[in-house]
Amino acid sequence: MSRIYKAIEDAVGSKYVSEEDFVRQAYGRSNDGALPERWPDVVVRPRSADEVSQILRIANRNKTPVVPRGGGCDISGGSKPIEGGGIVIDLTRMNKIINIDEQALTVTAQAGITWAELNGVLFEKGYYTGNLGPGSGMSATIGGGLCHHTVGGGGGAKYGTCTQHVVALQVVLPQGDIIQTGSNASVYVKEPFCRYGLGPDLCSMFLGDQGILGVKTEATLEIFPKPPYHTAKTFTLKEPSDVKAAKIWLAWRKRGELGIYDSNYLPLLTIQGFTGSLVPKVDFPVFKAWKGLNKAIFFYTMEGETQEELDSKQKIVDKIVVENGGEPLGDTIEKGNWAKWHYEQNGHWQNFHGLWGCMGPGSIPCSSEHHVPIHRFPEMIKKLGEWETKNLDKLTKAGPALSGVSHVLLCGHTAVEIDSGLVVWQDDDKRAQNYDLWIDQLKMIDKEGGLPYVMGESISRAFVAAGAYPGPYYDFLRSIKNTLDPNRILSPGKFYL
Amino acid sequence: MSKQTTKVPFTNLRKLEQMVASCSRIGDCRQMVRPSAGRYDVCPVKDYLGGFEPYVARGKLRMADGLLRGTLNVSDGLAKSIYECTLCGSCKEACHNSGDACIELPTSRWIDHVKVFEALRADLVEAGYGPMPRHREIYGSIEKEHNPYFERHADRGKWIPAGKELPAKGGLVLFAGCTEPYRQPELLTSLLGILDAAGVKVAVTNPNEWCCGSVAIRTGNKPLAESLAKHNIEALQKAGAKDVLVHCSGCYRALKKDYPEIVGKLPFNVIHATEFIRDLIKDEKISFKEAEEEAKVTYHDPCHLGRQTGLYDAPREVLKAIPGVQLVEMRRIRENAWCCGAGGGVKSAFADMAVSVGIDRLAEAEATKAKFITSACPFCRGNFIDAAKARKARIQVKDVIELVADAVA
Numbered sequence: 071m072s073r074i075y076k077a078i079e080d081a082v083g084s085k086y087v088s089e090e091d092f093v094r095q096a097y098g099r100s101n102d103g104a105l106p107e108r109w110p111d112v113v114v115r116p117r118s119a120d121e122v123s124q125i126l127r128i129a130n131r132n133k134t135p136v137v138p139r140g141g142g143c144d145i146s147g148g149s150k151p152i153e154g155g156g157i158v159i160d161l162t163r164m165n166k167i168i169n170i171d172e173q174a175l176t177v178t179a180q181a182g183i184t185w186a187e188l189n190g191v192l193f194e195k196g197y198y199t200g201n202l203g204p205g206s207g208m209s210a211t212i213g214g215g216l217c218h219h220t221v222g223g224g225g226g227a228k229y230g231t232c233t234q235h236v237v238a239l240q241v242v243l244p245q246g247d248i249i250q251t252g253s254n255a256s257v258y259v260k261e262p263f264c265r266y267g268l269g270p271d272l273c274s275m276f277l278g279d280q281g282i283l284g285v286k287t288e289a290t291l292e293i294f295p296k297p298p299y300h301t302a303k304t305f306t307l308k309e310p311s312d313v314k315a316a317k318i319w320l321a322w323r324k325r326g327e328l329g330i331y332d333s334n335y336l337p338l339l340t341i342q343g344f345t346g347s348l349v350p351k352v353d354f355p356v357f358k359a360w361k362g363l364n365k366a367i368f369f370y371t372m373e374g375e376t377q378e379e380l381d382s383k384q385k386i387v388d389k390i391v392v393e394n395g396g397e398p399l400g401d402t403i404e405k406g407n408w409a410k411w412h413y414e415q416n417g418h419w420q421n422f423h424g425l426w427g428c429m430g431p432g433s434i435p436c437s438s439e440h441h442v443p444i445h446r447f448p449e450m451i452k453k454l455g456e457w458e459t460k461n462l463d464k465l466t467k468a469g470p471a472l473s474g475v476s477h478v479l480l481c482g483h484t485a486v487e488i489d490s491g492l493v494v495w496q497d498d499d500k501r502a503q504n505y506d507l508w509i510d511q512l513k514m515i516d517k518e519g520g521l522p523y524v525m526g527e528s529i530s531r532a533f534v535a536a537g538a539y540p541g542p543y544y545d546f547l548r549s550i551k552n553t554l555d556p557n558r559i560l561s562p563g564k565f566y567l
Numbered sequence: 568m569s570k571q572t573t574k575v576p577f578t579n580l581r582k583l584e585q586m587v588a589s590c591s592r593i594g595d596c597r598q599m600v601r602p603s604a605g606r607y608d609v610c611p612v613k614d615y616l617g618g619f620e621p622y623v624a625r626g627k628l629r630m631a632d633g634l635l636r637g638t639l640n641v642s643d644g645l646a647k648s649i650y651e652c653t654l655c656g657s658c659k660e661a662c663h664n665s666g667d668a669c670i671e672l673p674t675s676r677w678i679d680h681v682k683v684f685e686a687l688r689a690d691l692v693e694a695g696y697g698p699m700p701r702h703r704e705i706y707g708s709i710e711k712e713h714n715p716y717f718e719r720h721a722d723r724g725k726w727i728p729a730g731k732e733l734p735a736k737g738g739l740v741l742f743a744g745c746t747e748p749y750r751q752p753e754l755l756t757s758l759l760g761i762l763d764a765a766g767v768k769v770a771v772t773n774p775n776e777w778c779c780g781s782v783a784i785r786t787g788n789k790p791l792a793e794s795l796a797k798h799n800i801e802a803l804q805k806a807g808a809k810d811v812l813v814h815c816s817g818c819y820r821a822l823k824k825d826y827p828e829i830v831g832k833l834p835f836n837v838i839h840a841t842e843f844i845r846d847l848i849k850d851e852k853i854s855f856k857e858a859e860e861e862a863k864v865t866y867h868d869p870c871h872l873g874r875q876t877g878l879y880d881a882p883r884e885v886l887k888a889i890p891g892v893q894l895v896e897m898r899r900i901r902e903n904a905w906c907c908g909a910g911g912g913v914k915s916a917f918a919d920m921a922v923s924v925g926i927d928r929l930a931e932a933e934a935t936k937a938k939f940i941t942s943a944c945p946f947c948r949g950n951f952i953d954a955a956k957a958r959k960a961r962i963q964v965k966d967v968i969e970l971v972a973d974a975v976a
Contacts, residue, residue, distance in 0.1 A: 091640060091642060092621050092630050092639060095639045096619070100592055101593060113620075143594050162618065184598050186602075187598065187608075356670060357670060411669055420664065420670065427591040430673075431586070
């Protein structure tokens with residue numbers, strides 16, 4: 071490997087490349103609960119698209135696999151090599167904001183900046199990116215989020231997934247060519263402002279691609295003025311709470327635009343976990359105000375341009391919630407208003423990711439989060455329950471491993487995100503059992519019509535293994551991959567490609 | 568060169584195995600911006616060092632996991648990376664989400680990052696990979712002269728102004744430390760002036776006081792730390808101490824937090840000078856001169872005093888009581904404060920890095936338009952003075968007690 075190391079060192083400088091064991095080992099695992107540790111041979115931290123291009127050209131010459139990595143917060147093995155070895159490109163050094171264009175209403179930034187750092191600067195100017203990235207947005211990068219159609223870190227109900235608001239991308243193709251997509255693909259466009267209008271939308275090809283088609287080095291996103299008024303309210307829901315939550319969301323959507331920024335449903339099991347009554351050894355309330363509460367929770371946050379607008383829409387919103395069995399908790403965070411914490415205390419970036427491992431030291435999730443239409447989510451929760459019953463013995467033998475749904479959130483106009491999955495124990499002896507259970511649950515979800523969006527290694531492979539892609543579609547995907555990456559050097563193995 | 572870990576038992580780290588296993592690798596310790604909580608970034612050294620994972624807590628915990636499981640071998644490079652950390656504890660606060668009164672994250676019960684890193688350092692010392700060469704020289708000075716500055720023990724009391732008699736016994740005993748007597752005596756004379764003005768009598772244990780052991784604790788020499796703790800406790804007991812007054816934040820943390828962990832409950836109270844002065848002001852034992860001019864002053868939370876021992880308010884209350892002082896806060900304060908860069912053995916082993924981090928903090932202080940950056944720690948003060956020279960900074964560096972002493976009538 072020393073020849074490749076030397077070539078990369080010449081490209082980026084010795085300070086920003088390493089083949090030391092202790093560095094490689096640190097990049098060998100992410101949040102993935104049941105995947106084995108796999109070390110890259112070299113880790114490199116480039117500062118520009120040109121340096122990324124040079125690295126990819128070196129990798130092609132040497133037929134060496136490359137995996138791009140953002141904040142390393144991924145849950146499905148997306149930022150480490152599938153076979154081990156190769157080069158990991160740590161993009162977090164590329165964290166500069168290039169331009170905030172208040173005329174075109176866009177921000178252009180290097181892909182290694184975190185969602186929180188970018189939005190922290192935008193907040194000060196009265197803007198935000200609408201969708202604020204993933205739940206791990208305090209440490210996750212925009213490049214990583216755009217690889218995944220991320221939604222859970224705030225603004226999902228109003229703005230949908232983060233990828234919906236991309237105007238342009240700078241991408242380094244697997245063989246090292248640097249291209250501009252979106253409006254930047256025209257040499258005559260003066261500033262990026264729109265993704266469409268110059269033939270096929272090739273920008274979209276790199277959105278949600280899990281890093282298999284190119285390395286995103288720069289992104290231009292729409293920015294929105296942060297509305298001056300907001301409100302946030304939290305309710306308890308009677309059982310069957312999932313059915314009631316789905317009814318509320320459908321009723322809202324059928325009333326048109328109501329200014330809902332976020333809305334979450336937290337099943338009873340989650341509340342029991344949060345209040346310390348689910349697992350004896352976890353004897354403290356995560357959210358102190360809910361101690362003793364034994365009901366499912368439902369909340370919304372809303373934004374408005376005027377207080378009058380907000381008040382009138384809130385009356386409609388509240389009426390629908392109350393008609394479906396919602397009972398409001400107090401107004402303050404101390405009285406249980408999680409929604410207020412979520413919106414005002416940047417809780418959207420703490421939404422569950424900060425609670426991983428909550429079943430005890432050494433526990434970690436194997437997420438199977440996915441999207442379904444709003445009206446289908448109670449049915450999917452039922453299917454997950456049936457899967458748990460069927461696999462109870464295996465779950466018990468695996469630790470015990472737990473299975474469940476932490477929360478469901480409204481995503482765009484038509485969908486919800488179901489944050490389902492397992493909580494397993496980080497134990498090498500049980501890793502294979504955990505992995506099998508995880509993949510089995512993922513396949514069940516795929517076959518029931520759930521759409522995964524954070525896919526990385528394990529979830530993308532499960533989707534293929536479940537037979538979700540029709541042959542011609544998968545062949546088309548493969549041919550695109552082979553055309554762009556004939557040496558199969560970029561993220562090989564994801565989607566079994 | 569890597570060596571086989573089978574020869575390294577990691578006895579200290581193994582006791583904290585559950586903490587190591589509790590990291591779920593989300594990475595808020597790598598980079599965290601949370602505007603609502605005043606949190607803007609986490610680790611003061613990562614960018615200086617190239618930014619690879621081992622230079623932030625998540626990567627260090629990964630390394631600890633690998634060492635315990637035997638999948639990673641110790642190397643000189645690994646050991647160096649463990650020492651290239653100021654142990655400021657900012658990562659712990661980010662991980663625990665400490666600014667949030669309503670949420671208690673599981674990690675706050677399960678992971679104490681600084682404890683893990685100190686345990687790993689202790690194992691590295693036992694295995695012969697640690698400390699850094701300069702630390703080893705400092706151990707020699709402490710063992711021979713009871714101070715880390717290569718000064719004669721006999722000179723420890725030279726800071727006491729000529730003609731000033733301080734009793735060797737009393738209920739209130741000053742623990743002077745090493746940095747101030749040998750390098751910054753003006754801080755001790757300031758403190759003495761304040762106490763005199765308030766009519767407070769204080770004893771000193773000199774020449775029986777030895778180094779508090781902070782440098783040994785932070786860099787992994789547990790036997791040396793234990794012997795120093797035992798010696799000092801005995802000396803303070805012999806002096807009749809009911810209350811021990813400490814100004815140096817490193818000494819304060821050692822006495823207040825580390826000594827009880829090493830030897831158990833102490834037979835005296837440990838009080839920081841800013842707490843003591845705050846109470847004197849409240850009790851109207853101190854009167855101030857009228858201010859000649861108004862001055863904006865910003866306050867830097869020393870890691871030993873703030874994140875490590877939770878003392879955030881007393882220095883601010885003291886500053887606010889000084890006539891003419893307008894306290895203006897930096898962007899990152901209290902739990903979110905940026906480290907000065909000097910702690911954890913970094914100043915002695917990696918001086919350039921310490922100054923670089925200090926320059927970052929001075930830039931933040933200058934953004935407040937303050938005339939003075941103050942602290943309550945001679946280590947922060949010393950590093951800021953070095954950083955100010957390197958940066959050619961406009962802002963002046965002072966300790967809180969210097970401003971008090973200047974203002975006392």
